[in-house]
Amino acid sequence: MNVAAFQVNSSTSLEARILNTIKTNFSPSLAIVFSTETNNFKELSQLFDKYDIDFIGGSTAGEFVNGHVTKNSMAVMLLGIDKDNYRIHFQDCDKMTSQQAGTAIADFGLSHFSRPAYITLMTFSVDGEGMIEGIYGASLHEPTIFGGTCSDATLALSTQVFSGSRISENAIVTLIIDTQKIEVDGLAVSGWEPVGTPHVITKAKGNVVYTINDEPALDYCQRFFGNYYHINEEKGSISLANAQYPFQLERSGNRVMRAPVGSNAHDRSLLMAGRVREGDIFHFSMASGFELVDRNIAHFSNFKTKVNDADALLMFSCKARHFSLGPAIDDEVRGVYELWKKPCTGLFTYAEIGKNTEGKTSYGNETCSLVTLRTMN
Numbered sequence: 001m002n003v004a005a006f007q008v009n010s011s012t013s014l015e016a017r018i019l020n021t022i023k024t025n026f027s028p029s030l031a032i033v034f035s036t037e038t039n040n041f042k043e044l045s046q047l048f049d050k051y052d053i054d055f056i057g058g059s060t061a062g063e064f065v066n067g068h069v070t071k072n073s074m075a076v077m078l079l080g081i082d083k084d085n086y087r088i089h090f091q092d093c094d095k096m097t098s099q100q101a102g103t104a105i106a107d108f109g110l111s112h113f114s115r116p117a118y119i120t121l122m123t124f125s126v127d128g129e130g131m132i133e134g135i136y137g138a139s140l141h142e143p144t145i146f147g148g149t150c151s152d153a154t155l156a157l158s159t160q161v162f163s164g165s166r167i168s169e170n171a172i173v174t175l176i177i178d179t180q181k182i183e184v185d186g187l188a189v190s191g192w193e194p195v196g197t198p199h200v201i202t203k204a205k206g207n208v209v210y211t212i213n214d215e216p217a218l219d220y221c222q223r224f225f226g227n228y229y230h231i232n233e234e235k236g237s238i239s240l241a242n243a244q245y246p247f248q249l250e251r252s253g254n255r256v257m258r259a260p261v262g263s264n265a266h267d268r269s270l271l272m273a274g275r276v277r278e279g280d281i282f283h284f285s286m287a288s289g290f291e292l293v294d295r296n297i298a299h300f301s302n303f304k305t306k307v308n309d310a311d312a313l314l315m316f317s318c319k320a321r322h323f324s325l326g327p328a329i330d331d332e333v334r335g336v337y338e339l340w341k342k343p344c345t346g347l348f349t350y351a352e353i354g355k356n357t358e359g360k361t362s363y364g365n366e367t368c369s370l371v372t373l374r375t376m377n
Helices: 011-026 041-050 100-108 128-138 216-230 290-304 319-325 330-340
Strands: 002-008 030-035 055-057 062-067 066-072 075-080 084-092 116-122 142-151 161-163 165-170 169-177 182-189 193-207 207-211 247-251 256-260 261-262 270-272 281-286 312-318 344-357 363-364 368-374
Touching: 002 062, 002 312, 011 041, 011 066, 011 075, 030 041, 030 344, 041 161, 055 116, 062 182, 066 330, 075 207, 075 312, 075 344, 084 100, 084 165, 100 116, 100 169, 100 312, 116 182, 128 142, 128 344, 128 363, 142 182, 142 312, 142 368, 161 169, 165 281, 169 344, 169 363, 182 216, 193 216, 207 216, 207 363, 216 270, 256 363, 290 330, 290 368, 312 319, 312 330, 319 330, 319 344, 330 344, 344 368
Parallel strands: 030 055, 116 142, 312 344
Antiparallel strands: 002 075, 030 075, 055 161, 062 066, 062 344, 084 169, 116 169, 142 344, 161 165, 182 344, 182 368, 193 207, 193 281, 207 270, 247 256, 247 281, 261 270, 312 368, 344 363
């Protein structure tokens, strides 16, 4: 598989890179685009159509290119893949639940390939856990699912996904790959350490927590962490402080991360970057900075003993990790890239889909999810 990954700042510079790739290397059939600015979407669509390149992408609050963290730019991966080996599905979610959308995605994938893998980009309005349930429910075999919830430069939870001539703030765009021709694997790690005693979510709906141990959720968290859980007067705006001490849920013997991304001053609730359930038991958790990064890179290094070679890498890393780890996030992005030293792009996300160290697929926050792609011999 021929692959090129690079950063550009305009459609003009993107076209120059496409032309240079065609002239000196290969003719791409597919592009994956992570872009801070999506107001130039029409230009992007026309440009890729001009060169007969299929593309998928989403909005970001920061991008990764070959081990470097970028911002206010466009991270692009061009791939030379036989068009018979993949499909792109754009699922509008205005008139269906996220689980129904997942079922539709799986039905589409299985109509083309017997063992499809799904790399999904979704907007914040989509319940990623529900989408996964839909894909699982419609699949005959254990499905392979990776991806994440796109972020946005304003941190206002106003995210977008796009493909072809379509762009939406309430949709899922999926790259569906024939795993009999292209190997798709990956690993998602967190590294956050649970602290203190367990707590119980006693009232919740969707991704909103109303009470913890029968106390208003915001008051409860402020009692432990003070202003780290503060009142956010601007509706729908992500809070940097709220991401410092995420919830580590206990689910069937596995740990699932949920990061608060906002709070409501009136009902004292917390908005989470993923679905929660009444009765969920959790611990607060903390990051240990560079030690966390070292442990995570060790996990990815161990994963490399299983997947030693790759043609391309995709990385989905939670924006809350950026808030919590600060400059250490650069070391993690660079460290993972250095293990394979293959073309790599990625983005900061609001939630991630990946496989944990036990191989179980989950939708979580505060994780770094890596995807490897390799043409099979």
